[in-house]
Amino acid sequence: MTDPYRPKGLSSAVCYQDAKSAYRWLEEAFGFEPLFVILDAKGNLGHSEMTFGNSVVMVGNEWSADHKSPKSIGGKNTQTVHVQLAEGEDIDAHCERARGAGAEIVQEPASQFYGDRTYRARDPEGHIWTFGVTERRMTPDEWDRASGLTTKKRLD
Secondary structure (H helix, E strand, O other): OOOOOOOOOOEEEEEEOOHHHHHHHHHHHHOOEEEEEEEOOOOOEEEEEEEEOOEEEEEEEOOEOOEOOHHHOOOOOOOOEEEEOOOOOOHHHHHHHHHHOOOEEEEEEEEOOOOEEEEEEEOOOOOEEEEEEEOOOOOHHHHHHHHOOOOOOOOO
C-alpha cells in the first residue's frame, strides 16, 4: 500500500525564517500543492511538506546554526532546487506567475542546448529555484554536438 503522506523518491528540505509565509507563497507562486502541515501547541509550523508532480519539498523553520534561510546568511545559497515541469507546460507562463507573486527572476526563460527551456527565480527569503520543461527530446550525442561538451555516464 502506498502512503499518500510519504511519496517515494528524493526530497529537498528548505529552511525559512517564516516557514508559514513561505508555504503559502510557494503554493501561490510556483503551484506547489500542500501535502500536510504539523503545528505545535502555539500554532507555529513544526514541519510541512508540499508536492510537485511525484516529488516532495519539505518547508520548515530555521532550526540550528547550520540550517538557515539565505535571508539569515547574507543571501548565500549552498544549494538550489530544480523543478521539472511536465512536457507541454508553458514555462513562460509559469515564470510570469512566479514574477506576479513577487519572485525575483534571476534568469529569464531561455532554451538550453540539451533541449529544455529553463528559468531561475529567487523567493522572498533568497532561495534560488530553477524550473525547466523539455521542449525537444535529445540524445547525449546531440547535446555534445550542440554544446561542444562530452557527456559520460560515469567519471573515470
